[in-house]
Amino acid sequence: MTPQVVVTCGVGGVGKTTTAAAFGVAHALAGARVVVVTIDPARRLADALGVSLTSHTPERVPLDDPSICGTLSAVMLDRKAMWDSMVRTLAPSADAADRLIHNRYYRAVSTRLTGSHEYMAVELLHALVAEGAWDVIVLDTPPASNAEEFLRAPDRVRRLLDRRVLEALTGSAGGLFGGATRKALGLARRLIGERVFDDIQEFLGLLSAISEQVVAHNAAIDKLLASRSTAFYLVVTVNHGRDDDDARFIETLRERGIRFGGFVANRVHEQPPPIQRFDPHPPPGVDPAAWAQWVTVLGALPAAAAREAEHDRRAAERLASGGDSVWCLPEVPGGAHSVSALRRLAERLPPR
Amino acid sequence: MSVFSRRLLAVAGKGGVGRTTVAAALALAAGARGRRVCVAELYGAWRIQHLFGARARSYTPIPIAPRVDAMSLDAVDCLDDFGRKKLKIGALVKALLHNRVMGAFLDAVPGLHDLQQLGKIENMLMEPGPGEPRYDLVVLDAPATGHSLTMLAGARAMREMTVVGPFHDLAHRIEALLDDHARTGLVLVTLPEALPVREALELVEALGPDAPLLDAIVVNQVRPASVPAEIAGVPWETVRAALVTDPNPDVQAVLATADQFVLRQHAADRALTRLTNAVRARHAAATTCSLPSVDVDQLTADDVRALARSLVHLGDAT
Numbered sequence: 001m002t003p004q005v006v007v008t009c010g011v012g013g014v015g016k017t018t019t020a021a022a023f024g025v026a027h028a029l030a031g032a033r034v035v036v037v038t039i040d041p042a043r044r045l046a047d048a049l050g051v052s053l054t055s056h057t058p059e060r061v062p063l064d065d066p067s068i069c070g071t072l073s074a075v076m077l078d079r080k081a082m083w084d085s086m087v088r089t090l091a092p093s094a095d096a097a098d099r100l101i102h103n104r105y106y107r108a109v110s111t112r113l114t115g116s117h118e119y120m121a122v123e124l125l126h127a128l129v130a131e132g133a134w135d136v137i138v139l140d141t142p143p144a145s146n147a148e149e150f151l152r153a154p155d156r157v158r159r160l161l162d163r164r165v166l167e168a169l170t171g172s173a174g175g176l177f178g179g180a181t182r183k184a185l186g187l188a189r190r191l192i193g194e195r196v197f198d199d200i201q202e203f204l205g206l207l208s209a210i211s212e213q214v215v216a217h218n219a220a221i222d223k224l225l226a227s228r229s230t231a232f233y234l235v236v237t238v239n240h241g242r243d244d245d246d247a248r249f250i251e252t253l254r255e256r257g258i259r260f261g262g263f264v265a266n267r268v269h270e271q272p273p274p275i276q277r278f279d280p281h282p283p284p285g286v287d288p289a290a291w292a293q294w295v296t297v298l299g300a301l302p303a304a305a306a307r308e309a310e311h312d313r314r315a316a317e318r319l320a321s322g323g324d325s326v327w328c329l330p331e332v333p334g335g336a337h338s339v340s341a342l343r344r345l346a347e348r349l350p351p352r
Numbered sequence: 353m354s355v356f357s358r359r360l361l362a363v364a365g366k367g368g369v370g371r372t373t374v375a376a377a378l379a380l381a382a383g384a385r386g387r388r389v390c391v392a393e394l395y396g397a398w399r400i401q402h403l404f405g406a407r408a409r410s411y412t413p414i415p416i417a418p419r420v421d422a423m424s425l426d427a428v429d430c431l432d433d434f435g436r437k438k439l440k441i442g443a444l445v446k447a448l449l450h451n452r453v454m455g456a457f458l459d460a461v462p463g464l465h466d467l468q469q470l471g472k473i474e475n476m477l478m479e480p481g482p483g484e485p486r487y488d489l490v491v492l493d494a495p496a497t498g499h500s501l502t503m504l505a506g507a508r509a510m511r512e513m514t515v516v517g518p519f520h521d522l523a524h525r526i527e528a529l530l531d532d533h534a535r536t537g538l539v540l541v542t543l544p545e546a547l548p549v550r551e552a553l554e555l556v557e558a559l560g561p562d563a564p565l566l567d568a569i570v571v572n573q574v575r576p577a578s579v580p581a582e583i584a585g586v587p588w589e590t591v592r593a594a595l596v597t598d599p600n601p602d603v604q605a606v607l608a609t610a611d612q613f614v615l616r617q618h619a620a621d622r623a624l625t626r627l628t629n630a631v632r633a634r635h636a637a638a639t640t641c642s643l644p645s646v647d648v649d650q651l652t653a654d655d656v657r658a659l660a661r662s663l664v665h666l667g668d669a670t
Contacts, residue, residue, distance in 0.1 A: 011367040015547075159456035168453040184454040191435070193517020200457075237368050273605045280603050283594035290584035294591050297583065301609045304578060331616075 002229050003129055004032075006138045008264070009150050009249065010235035015266040015329075018336050018345070019235045020140035021049065021074075022329065025339065026346035028063065028070035032135035035073045037124055039117070039142045049074055049339065056081045058128075063339060070135075075124075082120040083110045085127065090213040100206045110203070117142045118153035126221050148249045151256070158218055166208040170201055222256070231261035238265040238315045238328070250324065261350065262325030265316050269308040270330050325350070355567040355667040356382045356489065358537045359477050360529060362564055364494045365541035366551050370572040370648070373656060374541045375493040376400045376422070377643075380660035383420035387488040390421045390476065394469050394495060398424035404653050413485060416653075421485065427465035430472040431458075437481065438518055463510050464519075470507060471522045474529050530564055537567035542627070544574050544642075545616075549623035556630050566635040568666055569627065574642040578613040588614070639667050 004027075008020045017038055024036035035058045038046075046053040049061045049072075056078035063072060084101055091097035100106050110116065121141060128137050141150040159165060168181055189197045224230065232253055234246060246263075253260045278299045282291035312328075320326045329345045336342050355361060355378075363375040372393065379391035390413050391400055398409035401424060404416035411429045413421035458464060473490050480486050507530060511523035530536050538559075542552035552569065559566060579588055595607045631638050643662055646655045 014367060156456070156459045159459065162456065165453050165456045169457055181451060181453050184451040188454055188457060190518070192519050272609045275602045275605055277600065277602050278606050280595055280598050280600070283590070286586055286590065286594070287584065290586040291591075293583045294586060297580065298591070298595075298606055298610055301578060301613060302606060305609050305612070 002224075002227060003134045004136045005125065005129070005224070005227075005230040006136065006261070007125075007141065007150075007225075007230070007232045008138070008235050009141050009232055011245075014235050014237050016235045017140050018342070019233070019264050019266065019329070020138050022336070022342045022345035023138045023233075023349055024061075024072050024074070024136075025342045026349045027136040027138070028072040029068055029343070029346060030351075031070045033071050033073075033133065034136045034138065035075060035128060035134050036138040036140065037075055037077060037121070037128070038140045039077050039121060046074070046076075047337070061339070065339075077117075077121055077124055079117060079120045080110075082123050082127075083116075086120075086123050086217075087210065089127075090210045090217060092209070092213075096209055100209070103203065103206055106203050106206060116157060118150050119157040121150075122154055122221055122225075126217070126224060129224060148245065148252055151249075151252050158214075160204070161207060161211055161214045163208065163211045163215070166204050166211055170205040170208060226257040228259065231259045233261045233264050233327075235264045235266060236319070238268045238312045238319075246319075247322070250322070260324065262327060263319045264349070265312075265319060265326055265328045267331040268312045268316065268328040269305065271309040271313075272302045272305040275302045354385075355537055355539065356385050356387055358489060358567070359535040360473065360490050360492060360564075361537050361539055361567070362492045362494045363539045363541060364555065366548055369541045369543050369548050370643075371541045372397070372399050372493050373648075373651065373659065374539070374570050374572060374643070374663075375491050376403070376416075376656045377659035377663050378539065378666075379420050379422070379489075379491040380417050380657060381663040381666065382489050382491070383417050384660065384664055386419070388419050388486065389489045389491060390423055390485070390487045391416075391491040391493065392473060393422070393424050393493045394426070395465075396424060396426040397493070398422075400493075403651065403656065417657075421487075425469045425472055427468045430468035431464075433472060434468060434475075434518075434522070437475070438522075463507075467507060467510050467519065467523060467526065470526045470530075474522075474526050478525070478529070533565040536564045538564040539568045539570060540566065541570045541572055544571050544620045544624060546619035546623045549620065549627050553623070553627045553630055556627065556634065559634070566631065566638045568638055569631055569640045570663075570666075571624065571640065571642045573645045573648075575645040577617055579610050579617065641666055 006020075006023050006027075008016050008023065010016045020036055020038065024034045027034045038053065051059040051061055051074050053059065053074060053076040056075060058073035058075040061072040061074055087100050088094075088097045091100065118141070121139060125137060125139050128134060169185070234249060236246070250260050278295070280295065282288055316326050316328055327349055329348050332341050332344065336345055361378060363371055363378065365371040365374075375391050375393075379389045382389045393400060396409060398406065400416065400422040401410060401414060404422065406414060406422075409424045411424060411426070413423040416422045473492060476484070476487060477490055507523045507526040511520055511527060540552055540555060542548045556566065556569075581588060592607070592610075595603055598604070598607075628640060631640065641663070643659055646659070
C-alpha cells in the first residue's frame, strides 16, 4: 500500500520542524507507523523527542504512553549519504557507482550544488516509500527564503542531469549543438574560470553514466508527489497574512497536480473565557490603593488576551480567503519541546 | 566605534522578526547622521522600495530619504552587471543565461547567486564606476539566519573551489570585505519571545572567528510587561497568592490568563538573559537595543522613520 505523505513547507522561523513533529505525533496517535524526516539540525526538537538524530537511518522516538498504538520514528537528512545511496541505486554496476563516489569533484561538488538539499530531501522521501515499512511519512523541508524554493530547487539539479544538457556540457554531443551553445560554453569557461569549469565538466561526465536512470527515477518521484495520498501544507505564523508568495506556492502545487492540504498557522492566541465580575478582596496587610491598581491591571488582561485572539482569528480568516483550509495551532509558551506539548498541537491538525 | 562608521552592515535574523524593517530604519538612522547610505534587499525583494512609495522593483538605487537610497538586487541583474563591467561581454550575459544548456549549468553552480549579489555590493562600495553613486555604507537585508551564515561562508567556498578566474577574484574581494572587522559589522534582529531569542542565541554561538564582527543585537517589537513584577511595592506573587484562594470562577479565569502572560514573559526574559550573557562573553563590543512595538499589519514609512530615531545613537559610547 502507498504510504500517506505529508510535506511541511514554509519560510524559516515559522515552526516548520515543530509542525512536522506534531503531524508525526498526530498520525502515531491514530495508530500509524510514522517516520518524520527533519532537515534542520533542530537539536532542541531531537532532545525533546529523546533521539540523537545522528545516523541517517530512522530512530524510534520513545512515546511513553501505552494508549498510543502507533509508532513514531525520526530521521535527519544526510545529503552526502543520500547522494551516495542514490548513485548506488541508479548506477548500472557497483564499479560505476564507485568510480563516481570516489571522484574528488563528485565529493566537492555534489552536496554544494544549488538545490542539492531539496533534491536529496525528495530522494530520501522516495527511498522511505520504497522501504514499505511506513504508513505515514512526514517530510520537513529545508529553510528557505520562500516556500516555493522547495519545489523549484530540485528542478535545477534535474535540468543539469538532463541527458542533452549533460552531453552539451561535457562535449560528448559532437556537432549536435549549434554555434550559440559552443559560444556560450566558451563564455562560461571565461566567467567561472577554467579550473572549476573543467572540474564540474568531469563530474557531469561521470554523472551522465546514470542520467537515464535519473530521469526515470524523477518521473516516479513526480508521480508520488502528485498522488492522492500526498499533501503539502504551508506553515506560517498567523500574523504573516496571506501574501503573493503563498499564492504563487499554491498555484505551483496546482500546476504540478500536487494536493494542497492547507495552511498550518502557528502560535495562534486563543480566546480567553468571558469574565462577568472581577472584584477580588484585598488580603490583609496589603495597601488598598496598591490593590486597587493591581485589580485594574489584572482586570484589563482578559480584554488584552481577547484582542490578541481576535487579531489572530482575523489573520486566519484572511489566510482562508482563497477557500483553503487553515489549521490553527495554539501558542505554547517556551516552544513545543516535549512529546506531551506536541500532542496538544497534534489534536488541532487535520484528522486522518 | 559606532556601527554607522562601517562600510557594510549585514542585518540578519529569522523570518518574521522584522529584519527588513530594521535594515530600513538603520539606513535612515545612518543617513540622519550624515552618511551616504544604500539599503539593499536580495533575491528580487523590494519591500523597502514599496513601503517608501515605489510602484515597481528597481535594481537601480532609488532615493527614500536625504542621503538614503534603496535597491533590490537579484542574481541575474548582478551577473549581467558583472559581465558588462569586468568582462566587457555585457550584452552576451543575458543570452548566456537564456541558453538552455548554460542556464541549467549556471543555475546549479553552488553559491553563484549569493556570490553575484554580494559581489555587486562589494563593487558599489569599493570601486563605483563613473556616474554611479558613491556610498559610505551599505545596509544589507541578509536572508533568514541559517541561510545568512551559508551566504557569508559561500564566498570562501567559491574561492577555494575556483582557484583562478574572475569568480575567484570576486570571491576573494568579498571575503576580504566580510572578514575585515573595521569595514563590516553584523546586526542581529530578534523578538522578545523565547523561540526567536533562542534562535538568535544559536547564531551568536555559531559565529566563528572569521564571521563578521557582531555589532548589535536589536530586540524588536518590545512592549511593556502585561503583568508587572510589582505595583506600589506589592509584588505579583503576593497578589497571586491572594487570588488563588478566591472562590469566584471569574477571578480564577483572570488568574489563568495572567499566568499565561507571566509564563510567556518569563520564558522570553530567561532567553534574553542567556542571549545577553552569551553576547557579553563572546562579543564584548556589541550593544543591545530595543525597539518599541509597531503594528506590522499596517506598517508605514512613518513607522520606519520613528524606529530610525530610536537607532540614531546605536553603539555610541554612553
